[in-house]
Amino acid sequence: MNIHDLARHLNISIGTVSRALNGRADVSGETRKRVLDAAKRLGYSPNQSGRSLRRGATGMVGFMVIANRARALKGEAFFMTIFDGLQSVLAKHSLDLVIYYCGADQNPETYVKRIVQRRLVDGLIISQTTRIDHRIDYLIRQDLPFIAFGRSRSGGEHSWLDLDFESVAAQSIDHLYRNGHRRIAVATTSDDVNFGQVYLEACRAELASRDIRLTDELIIRGSMSEAGGYNIAERLLALENRPTAVVVVENSMAIGLYSKLHEAGVPPGRDIAVVGFDRSLTNGLFLKPSLTQFSLSLVDLGCWLGEHLLELIEAKRKGSPIPFARKIWPLEMVVGGSTMSLPASGDADSLETSPPEQKSHFKLGARPTEASV
Amino acid sequence: MNIHDLARHLNISIGTVSRALNGRADVSGETRKRVLDAAKRLGYSPNQSGRSLRRGATGMVGFMVIANRARALKGEAFFMTIFDGLQSVLAKHSLDLVIYYCGADQNPETYVKRIVQRRLVDGLIISQTTRIDHRIDYLIRQDLPFIAFGRSRSGGEHSWLDLDFESVAAQSIDHLYRNGHRRIAVATTSDDVNFGQVYLEACRAELASRDIRLTDELIIRGSMSEAGGYNIAERLLALENRPTAVVVVENSMAIGLYSKLHEAGVPPGRDIAVVGFDRSLTNGLFLKPSLTQFSLSLVDLGCWLGEHLLELIEAKRKGSPIPFARKIWPLEMVVGGSTMSLPASGDADSLETSPPEQKSHFKLGARPTEASV
DNA sequence: TTGTACGCGTTATCAG
DNA sequence: CTGATAACGCGTACAA
Numbered sequence: 001m002n003i004h005d006l007a008r009h010l011n012i013s014i015g016t017v018s019r020a021l022n023g024r025a026d027v028s029g030e031t032r033k034r035v036l037d038a039a040k041r042l043g044y045s046p047n048q049s050g051r052s053l054r055r056g057a058t059g060m061v062g063f064m065v066i067a068n069r070a071r072a073l074k075g076e077a078f079f080m081t082i083f084d085g086l087q088s089v090l091a092k093h094s095l096d097l098v099i100y101y102c103g104a105d106q107n108p109e110t111y112v113k114r115i116v117q118r119r120l121v122d123g124l125i126i127s128q129t130t131r132i133d134h135r136i137d138y139l140i141r142q143d144l145p146f147i148a149f150g151r152s153r154s155g156g157e158h159s160w161l162d163l164d165f166e167s168v169a170a171q172s173i174d175h176l177y178r179n180g181h182r183r184i185a186v187a188t189t190s191d192d193v194n195f196g197q198v199y200l201e202a203c204r205a206e207l208a209s210r211d212i213r214l215t216d217e218l219i220i221r222g223s224m225s226e227a228g229g230y231n232i233a234e235r236l237l238a239l240e241n242r243p244t245a246v247v248v249v250e251n252s253m254a255i256g257l258y259s260k261l262h263e264a265g266v267p268p269g270r271d272i273a274v275v276g277f278d279r280s281l282t283n284g285l286f287l288k289p290s291l292t293q294f295s296l297s298l299v300d301l302g303c304w305l306g307e308h309l310l311e312l313i314e315a316k317r318k319g320s321p322i323p324f325a326r327k328i329w330p331l332e333m334v335v336g337g338s339t340m341s342l343p344a345s346g347d348a349d350s351l352e353t354s355p356p357e358q359k360s361h362f363k364l365g366a367r368p369t370e371a372s373v
Numbered sequence: 374m375n376i377h378d379l380a381r382h383l384n385i386s387i388g389t390v391s392r393a394l395n396g397r398a399d400v401s402g403e404t405r406k407r408v409l410d411a412a413k414r415l416g417y418s419p420n421q422s423g424r425s426l427r428r429g430a431t432g433m434v435g436f437m438v439i440a441n442r443a444r445a446l447k448g449e450a451f452f453m454t455i456f457d458g459l460q461s462v463l464a465k466h467s468l469d470l471v472i473y474y475c476g477a478d479q480n481p482e483t484y485v486k487r488i489v490q491r492r493l494v495d496g497l498i499i500s501q502t503t504r505i506d507h508r509i510d511y512l513i514r515q516d517l518p519f520i521a522f523g524r525s526r527s528g529g530e531h532s533w534l535d536l537d538f539e540s541v542a543a544q545s546i547d548h549l550y551r552n553g554h555r556r557i558a559v560a561t562t563s564d565d566v567n568f569g570q571v572y573l574e575a576c577r578a579e580l581a582s583r584d585i586r587l588t589d590e591l592i593i594r595g596s597m598s599e600a601g602g603y604n605i606a607e608r609l610l611a612l613e614n615r616p617t618a619v620v621v622v623e624n625s626m627a628i629g630l631y632s633k634l635h636e637a638g639v640p641p642g643r644d645i646a647v648v649g650f651d652r653s654l655t656n657g658l659f660l661k662p663s664l665t666q667f668s669l670s671l672v673d674l675g676c677w678l679g680e681h682l683l684e685l686i687e688a689k690r691k692g693s694p695i696p697f698a699r700k701i702w703p704l705e706m707v708v709g710g711s712t713m714s715l716p717a718s719g720d721a722d723s724l725e726t727s728p729p730e731q732k733s734h735f736k737l738g739a740r741p742t743e744a745s746v
Numbered sequence: 747t748t749g750t751a752c753g754c755g756t757t758a759t760c761a762g
Numbered sequence: 763c764t765g766a767t768a769a770c771g772c773g774t775a776c777a778a
Contacts (some may be wrong), residue, residue, distance in 0.1 A: 421769030
């Protein structure tokens with residue numbers, strides 16, 4: 001079933017069929033109706049290859065995901081929620097979202113080159129950026145509209161979006177500092193993905209601004225998983241001068257951390273304060289004690305990606321200057337029981353603030369309900 | 374940069390370029406080398422639309438994922454691991470994997486029709502099947518090779534793969550029964566996705582074979598999330614005659630369940646036994662107490678999908694009869710602390726087995742290590 | 747071994 | 763308003 005069959009069936013020319021189907025003005029109302037009816041009845045839709053070839057555009061937007069990199073963002077609850085926002089924006093402009101999955105045995109740079117050179121998409125979003133990401137260097141030299149989800153040191157002028165790790169670090173450290181914590185460990189990822197490093201440096205800076213030096217022994221790396229968190233806790237507990245608090249870059253790691261701390265008789269929230277991160281994969285509100293964590297709107301984030309990518313595509317189409325954008329996405333702290341305790345030792349020498357229970361400037365985790373998630 | 378440009382650059386015809394690039398025999402070694410070198414140097418790869426149009430095949434395999442349906446399988450750790458296996462098999466045959474994301478505001482049936490009619494892929498895998506799934510009815514009438522990941526009542530002869538819910542139910546109920554549990558609740562999903570129902574019925578049958586009737590009050594439904602599990606626990610605790618054990622169809626629900634049980638002073642593993650499900654999203658090994666759960670090889674599952682889809686595609690190409698397949702995927706129980714306790718009441722009247730500590734026919738969860746995950 | 751020419755299915759141009 | 767026809771980029775049958 002192609003356009004010729006449909007035209008023959010209706011005893012009109014393929015040109016008219018095409019015009020009717022594509023909503024062009026110069027076709028009579030009656031003819032249009034006949035064509036549309038017949039198309040629906042016979043289950044015809046245009047062959048995408050033919051259409052793309054002729055139009056020079058595929059009507060598709062790609063989102064590239066890499067296997068095994070940053071399992072951090074390992075929830076579909078993460079990416080899928082973003083896809084939802086993204087897709088809803090693209091759909092309004094008749095663009096389809098397709099996800100390109102770069103397998104563990106494939107080279108991300110080679111992969112992205114093929115996507116570009118084969119002209120598979122009209123726009124592309126790449127995720128899980130590394131500090132030096134050759135995909136970005138390559139894409140900048142092409143004329144394909146793209147957005148990097150994640151900062152990178154690579155490339156020059158290009159559009160990117162990233163989570164506000166600096167704000168997360170600031171809110172976390174501030175919260176812990178006000179509660180009297182002075183010896184704070186940072187649990188981050190051993191992956192080469194950029195955000196682990198960004199987060200670590202943000203924490204270091206926040207601590208430094210309070211005259212606390214983040215020593216190497218307090219930087220503990222592990223894989224983005226429960227097992228990684230468990231392993232981190234083991235090394236944390238082995239330290240001679242044990243920290244009174246730890247910030248963790250991903251919530252599933254917090255589960256493993258909790259596990260080991262409970263086993264060791266050093267319960268989180270009592271003997272050691274714990275701050276988590278994004279709740280989209282594991283909602284730390286349901287851990288015991290509930291995990292202080294951050295929330296963000298991933299749907300809105302997806303919408304932003306869609307809207308900006310549309311701008312880029314539109315600008316390219318019209319030949320106008322490219323409206324590059326850089327966006328830092330906000331996250332809001334939700335305080336849980338894991339940071340309610342004060343440090344046990346005399347560390348809290350300069351405790352100048354009120355006890356945490358009275359801190360109303362933080363959003364407290366509400367009682368869990370079905371509707372709240 | 375298209376094939377004409379490349380041919381002109383080399384002072385040869387496009388036909389020769391095409392043959393060289395596609396590894397045909399009838400081209401001299403020297404010419405082939407020149408073409409391949411130039412293609413690499415100039416960054417040329419064939420336009421996919423032109424190639425697809427000419428070949429009548431896209432070289433792509435689609436995997437359709439639906440938003441908000443069965444958040445059960447909500448881990449990338451779930452789908453992504455499958456993609457890994459699938460992609461590795463497809464790559465050997467020069468097929469690309471693309472994921473089609475059907476948004477929450479899109480109709481899955483309409484979505485799949487477009488994929489088919491526009492000839493976007495040479496083969497398709499659909500996931501998250503419902504009991505009555507019109508996608509299957511539709512696909513059976515088309516000539517596109519496809520596999521349904523998930524059983525369904527829809528359609529006639531077609532290939533599908535599903536997890537062995539019957540075996541999970543059998544292992545779970547058997548384990549609990551041997552430990553003396555007689556009053557067992559089933560926590561399943563309120564989604565319309567098929568497996569919640571399949572799992573429930575499998576549990577019902579297993580209980581029935583032991584002369585236990587699964588009453589309605591012991592069937593508790595909730596959303597596939599921590600909040601859903603929390604909610605289920607609330608209703609569980611409100612029952613007059615409280616069950617001594619509960620089986621849960623998804624692990625993140627177990628987190629919420631644990632949370633409420635701890636709050637209520639009815640700790641899991643002591644006052645109530647809990648059995649989880651697949652560990653790919655949340656590894657219950659790191660909960661306290663560790664969750665009795667099931668493991669399976671999702672990479673192998675993905676490989677099976679790839680291999681069978683290749684068979685289907687190949688059969689279609691050769692015009693040979695379609696080698697439909699039905700596959701039930703095995704899961705293996707890993708016993709954790711959540712089912713170590715015996716029921717407190719006199720319920721265990723007919724306890725005829727040895728205490729659980731001595732049951733060596735079950736695989737016990739090993740000490741958590743980084744390597745073990 | 748290589749070059750030429752056709753057609754895959756579609757949309758756009760242009761003449762009627 | 764409609765029909766005929768060219769062109770998009772490629773692969774391949776056939777001729778050289």
